[in-house]
Amino acid sequence: MPRPNREEQFETGEICIVHAVQRCVRRAFLAGVDAATGKDYSYRKEWIRRRMEALASVFGIDVLSYAIMSNHLHVILRNRPDVVASWSDAEVAIRWLRVFPGRRMEEHLAEPTEHEVKVLAANSERIAEIRLRMSDISWFMRSLAEPISRLANKQDECTGRFWEGRFKAQRIVDEAGLLACSMYVDLNPVRAAMTSDPEKAPHTSAFDRIQASQGKRIDSAAFDLKPVPTEEAAKQIRETPVDELREQRKAKKRNPTGKRIKRDAWLAPLTLSPDKLSGDAEVNRDGVRASDKGxxxxxxxxxxxxxxxxxxxxxxxxxxxxxxxxxxxxxxxxIDASMWRDLVWNWQKYFGKSSCVGSPDSMRLDAKRCGKHHHQGQASASACFI
Known part of the structure; x- marks a missing residue:
């Protein structure tokens, strides 16, 4: 059965939550130990995590949960067009140029200047288009996948695909489905018998939250949202040797803002604030994530x-x-508590082929939204809900 069109699952201008799965080509262990060669590529999981962290600082998208495995990636995302709407045209421009700097003569510099930001911000048609993309889950996943693929291919001195194809998406339509899906994602390393304890499963959102609760901090991968003064950029190019500029750029990539943050600070807070109005965007002001909404x-x-x-x-x-x-x-x-274990551990049995996740009633309502009678998996999932 073909996957549904993206517009059936989520719209750029509508807040929704999506469970995305991106697999390595042929399900090869391109971020783990390669069984054929014995090479260990596990360090690439940190490449993926840091890239997600960087994108979380510029896109209007909240990263709720994630798990990076040896041959695939799970991530739960919530797009936030309401957050993007609060940004000025200049903010939209600098965020876009950080992710897509474009082709330039001085690739060793590759830093957006104040002039470039002003020129882009003045183009109202282009800015309107970019605003839509900044809360588009497909653009977030594209911005995550492509640089990792290029980096791995360069390292392996090869060409071709790193990722299997377009990511699989499941729309999550209620809190019951979200809790179960988050738990399923966080327990992926346990299910794969890589560990028996979530506290020992790095590159998962659960590990990050546990580490943060213990006071652990990391160098922030967030993009620096301040453009380089145009005159300063020109002076650097004139007076600094190219090799030195390249080394400076590499050093800044390791910690663009110079900040150290709690390990989970780039993730959306887990708990909803009861004292906040439901319509409050709760925009993050620290530059590490889209919003502070749980x-x-x-x-x-x-x-x-x-x-x-x-x-x-x-x-x-x-x-x-x-x-x-x-x-x-x-x-x-x-949720039927007696079926909780089965729901999480046998997730594929209930929602593996479904494009929608939630209680049967919520899935039925979403099917109507899409002009369908029901979603696949709706009947089998009913066994796990009251």
Missing amino acids: FLQVSVREYLRLLRWTAKQNIDGMAAAIPSSLASTLTQLG
């Missing part, structure tokens, strides 16, 4: 407790009784 009505502590419990239920038919406090959280969302 996405679940549970605390980080409750989420991690449920995550750890679920991680231990790895044998079919051997699940322990879920603690009453955790069961209460699930019941409030309409």
Whole structure:
């Protein structure tokens, strides 16, 4: 069955949440240990994580959860056209030029200047087009995939695809589906038997949140959103040797803003703020993510407790009784607590072929939005909901 058109799943001008899966070509372990050659490419997972972190600082898109595996990537994204609408034309221009600097004579400089920002900001038609792209999940995934592919091909001295093709997308239509999907994503390394403990699974959002709760900080990969003064750029080109400029650029790439941040600061906060109005964009002012808006009505502590419990239920038919406090959280969302383990561990059975994730009622409503009678997987998922 062909995948649905993107416009059926999400629209640029509409806030929605999407679970995206991007696989390496032929499912080869291009970010892990290559079984054929024995080479270990695991360090490429950090390439992918840092690129996501950098893009989170410029796009109007929140990264909610992620897991980077040896041959594929899971990420849950929420597009924020309301956040992009709050940016000035100059802000839109500098953000775009940071991701797409364009071809230029001085590739060793590759820093947007004040003049370039002003010229682009003055082009109202172009800025309107870019605004749409800055909250477009497809453009975010493109901006993530292409540089990683070029970098890996350059390192391997080869050409061709790194990623299999266009990413798979599942629209998440309610909080019950979002909690289950986030848990599924965070437990990918546990499911793959890479570890039995989420605390020992780097390159996942759960690991980042656990590390941040312990006070761990990292060098920020966020883009510097200040353009270079035009005169300063010209002076650099005239007076600084090309090799030195290239070294300066490499050094700045490692930490463009010079900031050290909490390990999860670039991710969207997990918990929704009850004191905020539902229509409040909660724009982030630190330049590390699109907004400060949470996405679940549970605390980080409750989420991690449920995550750890679920991680231990790895044998079919051997699940322990879920603690009453955790069961209460699930019941409030309409999830059958006795089916929680099965829902998360056997995710593919329920939602593997579906383009939509959520409770049966929410999936039914979304099917109507798309002009369909129902979504695939809707009937099987009903077993896990009250």
